[in-house]
Amino acid sequence: MEYLAILIGAMFINNIVLMQFLGLCSFFGISTKMKPVVGMGLAVIVVMVLSVAITFPLYKFVLVGLQITYIDTIAFILVIASLVQLTEVVIKRFSKGLYKALGIYLPLIATNCAVLGVALQNVGDIANTNYLSALTYALGSGMGYAFIIIVFAAIRLRLNSANVPRALKGMPIAFVTAGLMALAFMGLSGLI
Amino acid sequence: MEQFLILLSVLGVIILIYVGTMYLNDKTEIPEECREAYLEAQGCKSCSAFRKDSSSCGFKDALKIMEDKQ
Numbered sequence: 001m002e003y004l005a006i007l008i009g010a011m012f013i014n015n016i017v018l019m020q021f022l023g024l025c026s027f028f029g030i031s032t033k034m035k036p037v038v039g040m041g042l043a044v045i046v047v048m049v050l051s052v053a054i055t056f057p058l059y060k061f062v063l064v065g066l067q068i069t070y071i072d073t074i075a076f077i078l079v080i081a082s083l084v085q086l087t088e089v090v091i092k093r094f095s096k097g098l099y100k101a102l103g104i105y106l107p108l109i110a111t112n113c114a115v116l117g118v119a120l121q122n123v124g125d126i127a128n129t130n131y132l133s134a135l136t137y138a139l140g141s142g143m144g145y146a147f148i149i150i151v152f153a154a155i156r157l158r159l160n161s162a163n164v165p166r167a168l169k170g171m172p173i174a175f176v177t178a179g180l181m182a183l184a185f186m187g188l189s190g191l192i
Numbered sequence: 193m194e195q196f197l198i199l200l201s202v203l204g205v206i207i208l209i210y211v212g213t214m215y216l217n218d219k220t221e222i223p224e225e226c227r228e229a230y231l232e233a234q235g236c237k238s239c240s241a242f243r244k245d246s247s248s249c250g251f252k253d254a255l256k257i258m259e260d261k262q
Contacts, residue, residue, distance in 0.1 A: 062202065063202075066198050066202065067195070068195070068198060068199050068202060071199065071202070071203065074203070075202070075203070075206055078206045078207060078209070078210045079206060079209075081210055081213075082206075082209050082210045082212075082213040082214075083213075085210075085213035085214055085216070085217040086213045086216070086217075088217055088220075089213070089216050089217050089220045092220045092221075092222065092223065093220060096223045096225065096226060099222075099223060099226050100223075100225070100226045100229055103226070103230075104226060104229050104230040
């Protein structure tokens with residue numbers, strides 16, 4: 001039950017994009033078509049879970065143990081970038097179908113601040129966080145990102161055929177839409 | 193001094209891992225049937241922030257836009 005609460009909380013209540021404003025570049029950048037959005041969403045879920053699976057023990061056992069926790073940001077950036085490269089190599093070698101679906105978006109994720117943000121949030125209160133809850137939070141955050149970007153892309157596709165005032169066409173109406181979505185998600189704050 | 197050496201060695205190891213994976217990734221070729229999709233996904237034109245009047249979304253273009261505005 002506790003893990004379900006973390007999952008739902010990360011997905012809807014503390015949504016990484018709409019509540020914490022992380023990963024906005026790719027959120028606005030690629031949400032004009034549905035196909036890349038699904039691939040990007042899946043890739044973010046995979047990379048977020050894998051990065052927390054590595055960074056959490058790295059922080060707990062290496063950085064805390066050696067009393068060099070102040071390098072967490074730079075260490076995590078490098079670890080995430082390495083992990084993305086390694087994941088790309090494995091997918092390239094073993095599954096061409098999977099590579100086409102989500103591998104081509106992996107290089108874009110190496111610079112996605114949402115992945116780094118989730119990794120840093122998980123070690124922020126390391127004394128009260130266990131490994132499984134950190135992984136659940138990462139999974140929920142990734143799923144929240146994927147859910148929001150898919151919904152947002154669907155809305156933007158409909159807006160393309162809507163009668164939008166000229167001054168608001170393109171990015172302005174996308175910003176207004178994202179703002180309204182964030183307001184709607186604020187209504188879920190009392191869910192858990 | 194000891195703390196500084198520990199810091200340097202930890203960062204060194206992580207940087208080495210990064211360089212190693214980057215090298216490995218460069219060596220691994222993109223599957224032929226995915227090449228087009230890969231280039232399309234990485235290209236500036238796939239981003240909705242891409243401006244039609246500029247050649248790319250690179251740093252030089254951003255500087256040029258800023259200069260034009262001034």
